[in-house]
Every structure is written in C-alpha cells, then in structure tokens.
Amino acid sequence: MATVPWxxxxxxLLRARLGASVLETSLYLxxxxxxLALPAMVPALELxxxxxxxxxxxxxxAVDYPKRTPRFELVYVLYSYGRNERIRLKAGVALGExxxxxxxxxxxxxxxxxxxYDMFGIEFAGHPDPRRILMPEEWAGFPLRKDxxxxxxDNRWVQANLGIxxxx
Amino acid sequence: MIKFLRSFLLLDLLEGLWVxxxxxxxxQIETEQYPSERPAVSERYRGAPRLNVHPETQETLCISxxxxxxxxxxxLIVVGSVxxxxxxxxxxxxxxxxxxxxMFCGLCEDACPVDALELTQDFEIASYTREGLIWDRQxxxxxxxxxxxxx
Amino acid sequence: MTALDSNxxxxxxxxxxxxxxxxxxxxxxxxGERVTSTDCIIGYLHRGxxxxxxxxxxxQFAPYVDRMDYLAAxxxxxxYCLAVEKLMNAVATPRAQAVRxxxxxxxxxxxxxxxxxxxxxxxxxxxxLFYTLREREAVLKIFENYCGARLxxxxxxxxxxxxxxxxxxxxxVESFCGQFLAKxxxxxxxxxxxxxxxxxxxxxxxxxxxxxxRYGVTGPVLRAAGVAWDLxxxxxxxxxEQYEFDVPTRTSGDTLDRYFVxxxxxRQSVRIIQQAVANxxxxxxxxxxxxxxxxxxxxxxxxxxxxxxxxxxxxVSDGTTHPYRLRVRPPSFVNLQALGHMAQxxxxxxxVAIIGTIDIVLGEVDR
Ligand code: SF4
Ligand code: SF4
Numbered sequence: 001m002a003t004v005p006w007x008x009x010x011x012x013l014l015r016a017r018l019g020a021s022v023l024e025t026s027l028y029l030x031x032x033x034x035x036l037a038l039p040a041m042v043p044a045l046e047l048x049x050x051x052x053x054x055x056x057x058x059x060x061x062a063v064d065y066p067k068r069t070p071r072f073e074l075v076y077v078l079y080s081y082g083r084n085e086r087i088r089l090k091a092g093v094a095l096g097e098x099x100x101x102x103x104x105x106x107x108x109x110x111x112x113x114x115x116x117y118d119m120f121g122i123e124f125a126g127h128p129d130p131r132r133i134l135m136p137e138e139w140a141g142f143p144l145r146k147d148x149x150x151x152x153x154d155n156r157w158v159q160a161n162l163g164i165x166x167x168x
Numbered sequence: 169m170i171k172f173l174r175s176f177l178l179l180d181l182l183e184g185l186w187v188x189x190x191x192x193x194x195x196q197i198e199t200e201q202y203p204s205e206r207p208a209v210s211e212r213y214r215g216a217p218r219l220n221v222h223p224e225t226q227e228t229l230c231i232s233x234x235x236x237x238x239x240x241x242x243x244l245i246v247v248g249s250v251x252x253x254x255x256x257x258x259x260x261x262x263x264x265x266x267x268x269x270x271m272f273c274g275l276c277e278d279a280c281p282v283d284a285l286e287l288t289q290d291f292e293i294a295s296y297t298r299e300g301l302i303w304d305r306q307x308x309x310x311x312x313x314x315x316x317x318x319x
Numbered sequence: 320m321t322a323l324d325s326n327x328x329x330x331x332x333x334x335x336x337x338x339x340x341x342x343x344x345x346x347x348x349x350x351g352e353r354v355t356s357t358d359c360i361i362g363y364l365h366r367g368x369x370x371x372x373x374x375x376x377x378x379q380f381a382p383y384v385d386r387m388d389y390l391a392a393x394x395x396x397x398x399y400c401l402a403v404e405k406l407m408n409a410v411a412t413p414r415a416q417a418v419r420x421x422x423x424x425x426x427x428x429x430x431x432x433x434x435x436x437x438x439x440x441x442x443x444x445x446x447x448l449f450y451t452l453r454e455r456e457a458v459l460k461i462f463e464n465y466c467g468a469r470l471x472x473x474x475x476x477x478x479x480x481x482x483x484x485x486x487x488x489x490x491x492v493e494s495f496c497g498q499f500l501a502k503x504x505x506x507x508x509x510x511x512x513x514x515x516x517x518x519x520x521x522x523x524x525x526x527x528x529x530x531x532x533r534y535g536v537t538g539p540v541l542r543a544a545g546v547a548w549d550l551x552x553x554x555x556x557x558x559x560e561q562y563e564f565d566v567p568t569r570t571s572g573d574t575l576d577r578y579f580v581x582x583x584x585x586r587q588s589v590r591i592i593q594q595a596v597a598n599x600x601x602x603x604x605x606x607x608x609x610x611x612x613x614x615x616x617x618x619x620x621x622x623x624x625x626x627x628x629x630x631x632x633x634x635v636s637d638g639t640t641h642p643y644r645l646r647v648r649p650p651s652f653v654n655l656q657a658l659g660h661m662a663q664x665x666x667x668x669x670x671v672a673i674i675g676t677i678d679i680v681l682g683e684v685d686r
Contacts, residue, residue: 001617029405029619055532058622059648063635075633077620077648081532081546084553088620108535111656119369134362134685143370150367150374198453210460212467212482241379273382273473278481287467 006032010052010087017047033088038074041091042100045076049105053082057106060113062093062120064146070094072122076102098125119144136161209289214272216290217265219308220283228309229284232258239279242269265308267293268301326350330667334363338441338671341681345658345670352666357659361652364685372645377403377477377612380642385471387647388683390433393426393462394625396475401556402621402632403477404606406614413600415479416558420595421492422465422474423557424588428499429458430626430678431581438578438675439510442519447509454502457495464491477612479605492596496589503585510578520575524661524673527572534657538628538650540677543580544572550624557623562591574676581678613640620648627651627678647686651679 003026011025014034021040026033036044048054058077065071070092079086093099101124102109113124114133121142124130131137140154155166174180191197200207209215220229232249248262277287290311295301333344342363348356368387372380384399385392397419404410411419436451459469466474466482474480510516526536528544541548549566551559567583569576616638622631628650637643654677661673 002615028617029408031619057535058629059620059631059633059646061633061646061648063644075646077631077633081548086554086620106535107530107533108653108656111652115652132362134365136362143367148370150370198456210464210467212465212485213463214467239379241375241382271382271386271471272468273471274467274481275379275382 001028003028006034010048010085013047013052014044018044031086031088033090035090038091038093038097038099041074041076041089042102042105044089045078045102045105048078048087053080054078054085054087055081057102057108057112058086060102060109060116062116062122062144064120064144066146068092070097072120074099074116074122093122098123100125101127103128118142121145209291211289213289213291214274214277214287216288216293216311217267217270217276217303217308218286218288218290218311219263219305220286221309228260228305229282230260230263231282231284232260233281235279235281236276236285239275241273241275242266242271244269245276260305263305263308265303266301267303268298327355332670334360339674339681340437340679341684343655343674343679343681343684345674347662347667347670349667354662354665354667354670357662357670359655359658361655361681362685364681366686368686369645369647372642374641376640377614377642380645381476382471382473384647385473386682387649387686388430388625388627388630388651388680389470390680391426391430391626392470392472393422393474394430394623394630396473397423397557398621398623398625398630398632400475400477401623402619402634403612403614404608405619405621406617406634406636407477407608407612409478409606409608411479411557412603412606413558414602415475415604415606417595417599418480418484418604419475419557420559420562421592421599422462424592424595425458425461425492425495427588427626428585429455431585432458434581434626434675434678435506435578438672438678439516441671441675442516444510444513444516447506450502450506450509454499461488461491461495464488476605478608479603483604484599489596489599492592496593496596499589500586503582507582517575520578520672520676521573522571523574523669524665524676525571525573526657526661530660531572531657534660535653536628536657538624538626538654538678539577539580539584540572540628540654540657542567543569543576545570550622550629556621559591562594564588564591574672577676611640613638622648625650627680627683628654649683649686651677651681651683652686655679655684 006025006027014022018040021037022034023037024035056079058079061075063073072093074091074093076089099122101113111133113127114131116122117124118132118135119142136157139157141148158164158166221227222229232247234247237245237247244266246264249258249260252259272287274287276285328349330347330349332347333339334342344360346358347354368383371383381396381399384395388395432451432455436448439447462472463469464485466472526544528546531541531544545568547566547568552566564587567580567587569579614636616636618635620631620633622629630650631648633646634642635644658673658677662670
C-alpha cells in the first residue's frame with residue numbers, strides 16, 4: 001500500500017495527547033487514517049469528538065488477517081460535520097483479547113460493536129448489551145472470520161431449530 | 169347557510185364520486201388483465217435465457233468457450249463439450265442452466281463473445297418442481313413451454 | 320432482558336407484522352399504552368452479503384449489492400462502483416456520470432414514493448398508496464427500458480455503464496419530470512391538508528439534531544431535525560457539484576417533518592434530473608480500465624447519499640480479483656438503532672408511525 005504521511009492539525013493533536021500510542025498516521029488515496037494501540041482507541045475517539053469536532057461515528061468494522069499478530073484489525077470511521085472531513089482509526093486486536101467499548105463516547109457504537117462481535121467474535125469490554133445481533137444467539141462460530149467457509153454452518157443449531165438435516 | 173346547504177345536498181360526496189367516475193375512463197385504467205392480456209416488456213428485458221441457433225442451419229452458435237460459466241456469480245452454467253478431432257474445435261454437447269439460482273444479472277450474456285446466450289423477454293418460467301427449473305440444452309434452444317390456462 | 324415489573328406487559332411486534340416493513344421483530348415493554356423499552360431483533364433476512372463478497376470477483380459481486388436495499392438498487396450499485404473505482408484510481412466518463420446521476424435520482428424518487436405510500440397506509444390513509452405506486456411504475460418502466468430489470472437493476476458497471484441509452488430515454492425522463500411535480504402537489508393536498516394526518520404525526524417520534532449525531536443517524540431523519548447535511552453537497556461525487564439543488568430541512572425532527580423533508584427531496588431530485596438530462600455529455604460510457612478488475616493492495620471507504628442516509632462501502636483489497644474484505648455501512652441499520660430513543664414513552668400505535676418514518680428496508684438492515 002503506497003501511503004504518504006498525513007500531516008496537519010489532527011495527527012498533531014493525536015500525537016501530542018496520545019504519544020507513543022499513535023503508531024502510524026498516513027494517507028492512502030487521499031483518505032487519512034491513523035493506526036493506534038488498542039488501549040488508546042477510546043481516549044482517541046473521545047479526544048477527537050470533544051476537541052476536533054469528530055462527532056459522528058460512521059462505522060465500526062473489523063478485518064481478519066489470520067497470518068498476522070494481532071490477528072484482527074478494528075476499523076473506526078469518523079466524520080466531522082463541522083470540518084467536513086472523514087478519518088479512519090485502526091487498531092489491532094488479538095484473538096481472545098477484549099477491545100474497550102466506544103458506547104460511552106458514541107451511542108451509535110452499540111449495534112456496530114454487536115455486529116463486530118457477531119461476525120468476528122471480538123468482545124468489547126464494558127458494552128451495555130453484549131449479544132449477537134444478526135445471527136441467532138446460540139449460533140456457534142463467527143462467520144466473517146477467514147477460517148469460516150462460505151457454506152459452513154452450525155449444523156447442530158440448524159438441526160435443532162429448523163428441523164432439517166442441513167441448510168445446503 | 170351555504171355550508172348547511174352543501175352538507176344537506178351531499179355536495180362533497182358527489183364531488184368525491186365524480187373523481188371516482190372520472191377515473192373509470194379507459195385511458196386512466198392502470199390494471200393489466202394478466203394472463204389474458206400480456207404486458208409488453210421492454211426490448212432489453214432480462215428474462216428466460218435462450219441459446220441461439222443459426223436461423224438457417226439450426227446449428228448452435230455456441231463455441232463452448234465456457235466464458236459464460238466463468239462469468240456467472242452463481243456458478244450455475246455447465247457447458248459440456250468434446251473436442252472435434254477434424255476441425256480441432258470444441259463441439260457443444262450439453263448445456264445446463266439452473267434457473268432456480270439465476271438472478272438475471274446479465275453477466276453471462278455480456279460475457280458471451282458470439283451472442284449465443286441471451287436473456288430474452290420471456291418471463292413465464294415458473295415450474296411445479298425444482299428440477300423443472302434446471303434447463304437443458306433443448307429447453308434453452310426451443311424456449312420455455314409455459315402452462316396454458318386459457319386457449 | 321430484565322425481570323418485569325408487575326405493571327409491565329411485553330408485546331411482540333413482528334416478525335410478521337405488516338407495519339414493520341419486512342421481517343423485523345420488536346419486543347416492546349409497555350406500561351399501559353406507553354412504551355417503556357424496545358428491543359429490536361433483527362437478522363431474519365441475513366444472507367451474509369459481506370461473506371459472499373469475499374468469495375466473488377469485484378465484477379461478480381455487483382449484482383448482489385442490489386439485493387440489500389432493494390428499493391434503491393441503483394444507489395447501492397452506484398456506491399459500490401464508486402468504491403471500486405476509487406480503489407483502482409479510476410473515474411467514470413462524464414457521460415456515464417450524468418446517466419448515473421439521472422438514474423440514481425429517479426431511484427430516490429421511487430424509493431421515497433414507496434415509502435410515502437406504505438407509510439400513509441400504516442397511518443390509515445389508503446389512497447396515496449395507489450397514487451404513489453402509479454408514479455413509481457413510470458420510474459420502474461424507465462429502468463426496465465434502460466437496463467432490462469425493474470427492481471434489482473444491476474445498471475452500472477465498474478468504470479461506467481454497460482448499456483448505452485435507449486432511443487427516447489431523454490424524452491421519457493423529461494415527460495416524467497414534467498408531470499411529476501404536479502403529482503407531488505397532489506400528495507400534499509391529500510395528506511398535508513388533512514387534519515387527521517397532521518394531528519396524528521405532529522410531535523410523534525421526536526429526535527433532535529444532537530441525538531441524531533450521537534446515534535449516527537443520517538438521511539432525511541437527520542435533515543428533519545434541522546441539520547442541512549447531505550453528502551451530495553458536503554462531499555460531491557459523480558458530478559453532483561455541477562447541479563443546482565437545495566437540501567431541504569425542517570426543524571422539529573418529528574414524523575410530520577420527516578414527511579415534509581422527503582416530499583421536498585423528491586422535488587429537488589426532479590430539479591437535478593431536469594438539469595442533468597438537458598445536457599448529457601457525449602462520449603464513451605466506459606472509462607478505460609483493465610478488463611480484469613484487480614485493484615492494487617489497499618483500502619478505501621467511499622460513501623454516497625442513498626435515499627435512506629449515508630451508504631458506505633469499505634473495501635480492503637489484497638491485490639487479487641476478489642475483495643479481501645468488503646464492509647457495507649448500511650444507513651437503515653444505523654438509523655434503526657435510534658428507534659429505541661424515538662419510541663421511548665410513545666403510544667403503541669405511534670411505534671408503527673415511527674418505524675415507517677425511519678424508512679428502513681430489512682434487506683439492508685440484515686444484509
Ligand atoms: S444471469 Fe447472472 S446469475 Fe443468471 S446465469 Fe447469467 S450470470 Fe449467472
Ligand atoms: S459464452 Fe457463449 S459461446 Fe461461450 S460457452 Fe457460453 S454460450 Fe457458448
């Protein structure tokens with residue numbers, strides 16, 4: 001990925017306040033993003049919201065890189081109505097590690113984090129309602145992980161609840 | 169007083185009924201009397217597939233290149249062919265198309281280099297069985313045979 | 320779920336309930352007629368679109384996005400194409416961009432029309448549904464003539480368009496625009512002037528701008544709360560900066576205002592379409608891109624203003640023909656989250672109005 005360094009008030013603010021937790025600030029295709037250490041994520045969201053006007057949490061998602069450590073990458077997309085700017089924050093999460101929940105900062109994080117948990121199995125510490133959201137509650141497995149096949153399913157659940165041998 | 173007269177003479181009701189009757193004129197009728205009256209679908213409509221044959225020789229236009237099968241997101245086209253030792257070309261033997269999984273996106277049609285596979289204006293492809301939706305080469309070349317409800 | 324108070328009652332709304340517009344189940348806790356808490360249970364329509372994307376090529380995945388917000392398939396397709404084009408550092412040709420704008424705005428009208436009809440039906444006004452479906456039919460006919468499908472259109476391709484305009488496209492679009500504004504006035508006459516309609520919706524499901532932002536709510540719901548924010552204006556894409564249009568807003572953020580905002584949006588869409596169709600540039604419809612779509616390693620987030628709000632695509636490419644990860648940021652999913660706030664303390668009958676007014680499509684909520 002051919003990135004260029006991202007300069008400006010926002011990376012400066014992040015660096016000044018979070019110090020060594022800011023691992024990278026770059027631009028790719030004119031889209032700025034910052035890579036942070038996981039514990040600094042929620043403080044960064046709070047900082048950006050209160051001091052830089054990033055008041056709209058657009059999206060939270062994750063990407064699974066089975067060969068990397070840490071295995072998952074959490075991606076937060078932020079937007080500022082005042083600045084009309086969009087940035088992304090990223091942080092690595094290891095398998096089994098709990099990410100801090102962003103719900104105290106942005107209410108909208110609630111369902112988005114539930115979806116990340118549902119699809120990747122990344123748990124969020126301090127989430128007010130840590131349930132699955134799209135898949136059934138008793139479903140075993142996390143569908144968007146790379147080791148989950150496209151036709152794979154929780155056969156036990158399918159047989160117990162749908163009365164069929166298999167969904168395929 | 170006028171208000172009283174209006175309500176006494178049911179003028180509002182008559183006005184409403186007038187609107188209703190105005191919409192009875194044939195030019196205002198939007199309902200289609202399917203199946204006795206068939207809707208005219210557009211020229212580019214993406215409906216039932218057809219495997220085109222040469223209009224005179226009745227030979228298939230398909231050159232068994234398999235591009236449609238590769239293009240299809242649902243992997244529902246299977247092209248069976250054998251290599252002809254004389255012409256060194258592939259001859260089409262079987263062609264199956266599983267309509268039950270098709271989403272009529274048109275990617276196969278776009279991929280075909282010789283315009284052999286085409287999505288036509290036929291839209292009556294319902295079948296009583298799942299197997300009936302898997303079309304073989306014959307069905308693809310001759311077109312669907314919908315159940316006739318009225319002669 | 321916490322234990323019930325002896326005064327509380329649980330009401331299950333859906334998943335098969337006509338006013339939830341799909342398979343949405345809401346567990347309402349009631350204190351008499353008042354809603355004390357809501358719990359949305361979604362996922363009945365989950366098809367794993369994001370998983371499917373990882374197993375398809377970029378070109379092959381395009382028809383699947385139509386099936387998310389199936390009432391605005393063209394918008395979904397536009398967002399997807401723009402996202403992949405961004406990754407490939409390509410732009411569609413001017414002609415393709417103009418056609419994209421026309422079709423997307425027509426789709427916005429179609430989506431709002433269906434919303435208006437069904438929303439009015441939920442409230443108890445049956446007539447508007449027939450009117451709106453009649454007008455929507457004209458839009459769908461244009462789609463059918465253009466690309467051969469009415470609902471799941473697959474109208475755009477990465478890099479431009481697949482189909483050249485058909486003869487008479489401009490005339491058909493213009494005649495639709497010409498008569499459509501009068502039709503919007505007719506709906507206004509039917510509904511806005513109706514005292515029952517106004518009293519029924521005024522002050523129902525209020526959400527203010529601050530709360531909208533905290534929940535990440537976008538689209539007409541946000542604009543009805545007084546924020547004049549529209550991605551077409553804020554970060555124009557596909558040549559929207561060339562067209563003149565206003566961002567309609569209202570201030571009180573209730574159901575009635577959202578209705579007004581959507582009506583005004585339809586009028587603005589007509590304005591955009593009329594400007595665009597008056598001079599569609601000539602030239603190729605497909606940009607010069609490689610035949611095999613294979614974006615370089617990298618990632619991009621691209622979003623557009625769909626009829627329901629901000630629709631975003633976040634794509635991670637690993638340099639192959641298949642996306643490594645494709646995430647859809649669905650507006651309906653995020654907006655639905657605010658239902659709990661809007662329905663707090665409302666009457667049960669108002670919940671129906673509130674669901675209708677958020678304008679969700681379950682295909683997009685569940686993906
Ligand atoms: S129309 Fe689309 S889904 Fe159907 S066979 Fe062709 S490529 Fe496959
Ligand atoms: S792409 Fe056309 S010619 Fe090639 S196998 Fe398919 S139908 Fe035959």
